[in-house]
Amino acid sequence: MNLNLTWVELPKLTEHLCCSTRIVYELKRAGVLKAGKHFYACGTETLKGKHIYCIELCRQALLENTAELAKQKSKKIKSQETYNDSHLKELVTSTFKS
Numbered sequence: 752m753n754l755n756l757t758w759v760e761l762p763k764l765t766e767h768l769c770c771s772t773r774i775v776y777e778l779k780r781a782g783v784l785k786a787g788k789h790f791y792a793c794g795t796e797t798l799k800g801k802h803i804y805c806i807e808l809c810r811q812a813l814l815e816n817t818a819e820l821a822k823q824k825s826k827k828i829k830s831q832e833t834y835n836d837s838h839l840k841e842l843v844t845s846t847f848k849s
Contacts, residue, residue: 757806764804768813775804783816784809 765772778784786792789808794800834842 756808758803759806760801760803764806764809767806768810778813778816783812785812 759767761772761775765775768775775784779786779790784790784804789812790802790804792800792802
């Protein structure tokens with residue numbers, strides 16, 4: 752276990768990650784940032800109370816999420832449609848015929 756991790760409150764986390772508190776809450780809802788791994792809650796209730804975040808683990812989670820999103824997006828991109836010269840001439844002439 753790495754003992755050199757930096758744990759901070761939400762305002763410092765958003766400063767280090769260059770994002771808003773709203774983004775952090777969205778990442779938590781989406782399951783990118785997970786309780787017990789990326790942050791812990793102070794208090795007797797798990798969902799309420801102050802949350803303390805690990806900068807390094809949160810940053811790593813964001814990097815992994817970004818890579819996954821890029822991978823999904825690249826699968827959605829279809830190959831570019833190409834035409835040879837004869838097909839282009841056919842398209843042009845058929846367009847202008849009445």
